[in-house]
Amino acid sequence: MKFTASTSTILKQISALSGVIPSNPTIPILENFLFEITNGVLKITASDLQTSIISEVSVEADTDGSIAIPAKMLADTLKNLPEQPVTFNIDLDTYSISINSDNGRYKLAGENAADFPSIPQLGRADSLVIPSDVLTDAIGYTLFATSNDEMKPAMNGVFFNVTEEHANFVASDSHRLIRYRREDLQANLDAAIIIHKKALSLMKNILPSEREDVTMEFNDQNAIFSFGSTKLICRLIDERFPDYENVIPLNNDNLVTLDRQGLLGCLKRIVIYANKSTNQVRFKVQGNELTVSAEDIDFSNEANERLFCEHDGEDIEIGFNAKFLIEMLNNIHADKVTLKLSEPGMAGLIVPAENLTDEDVLMLVMPIMLHNFS
Template sequence: MKFTASTSTILKQISALNGVISSNPTIPILENFLFEINAGILKITASDLQTSVISEISVEADSDGSIAIPAKMLADTLKNLPEQPVTFNVDMETYGVEISSDNGRYRLAGENAADFPAVPQLDRVDTLEVSSSVLADAIGYTLFAASNDDMKPAMNGLFFDANGEHANFVTSDSHRLIRYRREDLKVEMEASIIIHKKAVSLLKNIIPSEETEVMMEFNEQNAIFSFNNLKLICRLIDERFPDYENVIPLNNNNLVTLDRQQLLGCLKRIVIYANKTTNQVRFSIKENELIVSAEDVDFSNEAKENLYCEHEGEDLEIGFNAKFLIEMLNNIHSEKVTLKLSEPGMAGLIVPSEQLEDEDLLMLVMPIMLHNFNY
């Protein structure tokens, strides 16, 4: 089998697939890309058994066939070649692969394509079309808060919860909960699936920057995201996501609105002086002033800053993990944010002050019990 394509064309495709390859795969064959040629179309597949990404491009080929090629060696070779046509000669008996360029030849040992695991085929699927920009926003707003705790598998991914009225994208790690709602994403059927965070992260990296439609197909076990010449297939998390709506407080009427960048900069400075285990900061809200303070008793470190805010409600003191707040504020894009608070022991909400008509972003963070300290 012999085929020819430009270095940039192949490199672009395998770069999109490279994130799937595990550094310690469960079976050795998964260290390879699967190359399959059929009627001049080269299909390249990478998989870790749970997630697979497939790309298709046109090539000049003399015959159909398939071969598994070592992923790292191929990627490193193409990265260091200038833009030019390269020819792949594959010996289907020995699985040897020779790559020929304008000024060199490179031989590597491939493997039998028959040993590469088959990609799941979905039966009885539900389908949904979503714009790439909406999907990218949903992932960008939520993915950072997915849990890393393997003891809570239901929280190890992005929960897609849709009905006839709207669609919610939700993540939580027990300390934070992010809900991104799209009113313009209506589906006829109800859908509740959990997509593993690795698959979501891969999807985030390969979604095109230019606007395009993403076809989403799913059943109880798997989901497929298709756009342009790429397809991502992933196994869903077979768990029940917690009842997140009941966690979101409805009576947080103590409102604090302030400049997001000012609060973010303040927290980045104050957390330097906080306890390194808890990262606790104290919010003291009095009239139109927010006092942010922290201390580390063990090292006699302390810091305090005053910020102007628009405040509706009673004076309040409440503690939070500054690292959580920083990460949440980094993933909000509006100029101002509103903190919706209630009592020192109740969850706080952070919402952008400006949102698009069809979107509703809500970030929940649990408080930390305050220790008494004063300046």
Template sequence: MAKSGPVAVRKPAARSVSLPSTQPSPKRLFHMKFIVSSSALLKQLQSINGVVTNNPVVPILENFLFEIEDGKLTITASDLETSMMTELPVEARESGRIAAPARILLDTLKNLPDQPVTFTLDEETYTIEIASSNGRYKLAGENATDFPRVPVVKGSAPVEIPSTSLARAINKTIFAVSTDELRPAMTGILVQLADNQVTFVATDGHRLLRYRRSDVGAGQTSNIIIPRKAFNLLKGALPSEATTVRMEFNSSNAFFSFNQMRLVCRLIDERYPDYENVIPVSNPNKLIISRQEILNSVKRISIYSNKTTHQVRLRLAGSELTVSAEDLDFSNEANEKLACQYDGEDMEIGFNAKFLQEMLSNIDSEEITLELSTPNRAGLLMPTLADDNESILMLVMPVMLNNYV
């Protein structure tokens, strides 16, 4: 056989092969930083911390929501029924959101001296690191998307009221709000808006407070019931210096805003009792007396009252008022006589000493007027001299006298 010549072997064309890069792929950064004064942040957190409840229905509500945008930190606290928001400027380049644990954050800031602190937030692991001149503190936050959305309130025309007038209205009524959850309408304060006045009403069934201002016009007529907690929070947040509070509401929520603070609360969707029918119209017996004298007397005499009824008796005759109490179970009794101005028939009436003390403590004038009709009908307590722009009426139901003849 003939030998064959050498066979030419064709080499395959070279192909480019992509080998794994030895350089790490760029990783997206989830960190954001901001610098803020520790005392300024603490002040803002404390102003809204009252919203945060222990053992909330949704665990995320144990946190503050931090939102950073355009060099401004907005902080939100919520319990689903009420939400409060405040804001303050910070040094920040990035924007972002995270939920920060309220209790540990507050405790940390309370124990730090006033100084700039740096917050580093990791939106991927929800870790929060605080750096101060004293050291570093690491907290476990939560996903901001789990935090409930605050409702947007749009509906009514805005009502503007001076903060001092609103604070006074709340102070004059809130102590009489009912805590009975079986009567939900009475667990809030009724706000009656009219063209030329605003009225605040609170009652627990034993006493009733009506505070009315004629220097605030709403330009509309409407009745809404604000929950007690919302007004308590508002009262604590209102500044000592005068400012304007803007109020808006719709069928389900009310919105208050002033300075850097905002509050949104769910209205109590119930019918408020027709309180005007409870206020007696004809009260021929009128007592005028020093507020401080009768308050001090009631405080002393109530020590000797029955611990169940807390009853003190007022006996009116001529220009003399006798305040007395007794506790037959322990054979304790006491009485005092006070000078007064009284126009009416001689009579004796009993009241709950605790209610009387609270009402007298919430009147500013030097003298008070007590209007009465009969021992089994409500008495009306009011300042003898009042501001031209305000009207204060306090109604208290009597405690029946066992031995009244």
């Protein structure tokens, strides 16, 4: 089997797939890309058994065939070659691969394509079309808040909850909860699936920068996201996502509105002086002034800053984990944010002061109990 393509063409395809390749695979062949040629179309597949990405590209080929090619060696070779046509000569009997370029010849050992695990087929499935920019935003708003706790598998991914009214994308790690709602995305079906954070992280890196429709097909076990010449297939998390709507407080009417970048910069400075195990900062709101402070008694470190704010409600003093707040503020695209508070022991909400049309962003964070009030 022989085919020819430019180094940039092949490299572009395998770069999108490289993130799937596991560092310590359960079966050795997963360290390979699966190359399959049919009627002049090269289909490249990478998989870790839970998530697979397939990409297609046209090449000049003399015959159909398939081979598993070592992923790292191939990627490293093409990265270090200048832009030029390269020809792959493959012996399907010995699985020997020869890559010929203007500069030289590179020979490596492949493996039998038949040993590569089969990719799940959905059969009967529901489908939904999501614009790529909406999907990019949904992943960006939620992915950082997923849990790393394998004892809570339902929280290791993002909950896609699409109804006839709207679409909710939800993530939580028990300390915070993010709900990104799109009013312009509905379906005449109820989609309630949890997609693992690794699959979403990979998808975020390969989604097109230009607006393009992404087709999501899913059944009880798997989901397929298709766009352009690329498909991402992932196994769903077979767990029940917590009833997130009941966690979101409805009576947080103590409102503090302030500049997002100003608060973000303040927190980045103040957290330096906080206790390293809790990262606790104290918010003290009096009138139109917010005082942010932190102390680490063990090392006699302390710091405080004052920020102007718009305040509607009673004076309040409440503690939060600064690292959580910093991550949340980094992932809100708004000039001003509003903190919706109620009591020192109750969850606080962070929302954009003004939401964009058709979208609603809500971020919940649990407080840290303050032991002494000043």
